[in-house]
Amino acid sequence: MKKFAIAGLAVVALAGCSSQDEQQVLNLYNWSEYMPQQVLDQFEEETGIQVIYTTYDSNEAMYARLKLLSEGAQYDLAMPSTYYVNKMRAEGLLAELDHSKIEGFDRLDPDLINLDIDPDNAFSVPYLWGSTGLAFNGDVIDAGQVTRWEDLWDEQYQGRVMLTNDMREVFHIGLRVLGYSGNSTDPDEIREAYEKLTELMPSVRTFNSDAPRMPYLEGEADVGMIWNGEAVMGREDMPALEYVYPEEGVIVWLDSFVIPRNAPNPDAAHKFISFVLQPEISAMISEEIGYATPNLEARKMLDEAVASDRTSYPAEADMVNAEFQADVGDDAMQIYTRYWEQLKTGR
Structure with a gap:
């Protein structure tokens, strides 16, 4: 059974509605096979926010799509790699983060934050490297x-x-x-x-x-x-x-969460970032898809076979x-x- 979300998949929400009886939606634009389905399901169950997961296969494709839609509103979160954060930030394609709405930022590896691509992480939060x-x-x-x-x-x-x-x-x-x-x-x-x-x-x-x-x-x-x-x-x-x-x-490379300018639901985006920054969630992601987490508390929770695998953790x-x-x-x-x-x- 496929463990991961696929392009265009709208995951059925398990609980919750907005105060207007209309379910909130998080439009997540991400690399394929880059977010375990279990994480999406658990986020929906705990928040009542439906996740619509759409994928791209290159930074160039992601950038071109977001630039085309820069005056519109389609995606709430994207995952550009290293230098594309700087490029998109400089071109005004990203919304500034509200760090008061993000829990767990202090768990991130100091070596992977406040980089030249985004000083003070005003526009991005590391996801995986x-x-x-x-x-x-x-x-x-x-x-x-x-x-x-x-x-x-x-x-x-x-x-x-x-x-x-x-x-x-x-x-x-x-x-x-x-x-x-x-x-x-x-x-x-x-x-x-x-x-x-x-x-x-x-x-x-x-x-x-x-x-x-x-x-x-x-x-x-x-x-x-x-x-x-x-x-x-x-x-x-x-x-x-x-x-x-x-x-x-x-x-x-370092892949980071960013919120595109004019995102339709930035509050849901901030909630999802905080959700992923929980140590047990970050650890689950690293163990499922084999990339290194920047979350120091999550690293302590990794299975020894994962933590000692030089392919993931050089x-x-x-x-x-x-x-x-x-x-x-x-x-x-x-x-x-x-x-x-x-x-x-x-x-």
């Missing part, structure tokens, strides 16, 4: 054979490589293989990364950011990129699926050369976007 690294099928590839991003260019993997459908992540690996920062804004470096990635394209079988574990589970790909939580979930059905922190440096050695993605600015983004379109169309 994780990494994008290498994956391989241990039944067909020997351990130790894949240790670097650069290994993806090995001709023996031609036609068997999986990449996420994420422009910045894909260019990140091209840049790191060349020795550059994954946050480069240098047009020449971005061009070089594009040229390097064109050499990889004959090996690429698919792009997938909807459920990146599936190409491995379905035998479509043997090696490539994956999010660490997807690797954890994938191991439930495919124990041979291995996760590797590449030597050039893993991609690190050791210090795993984070050598790790790099958070940063906002590269509109000029650089236009360059990335142009090359990304050329890369995917083969022109």
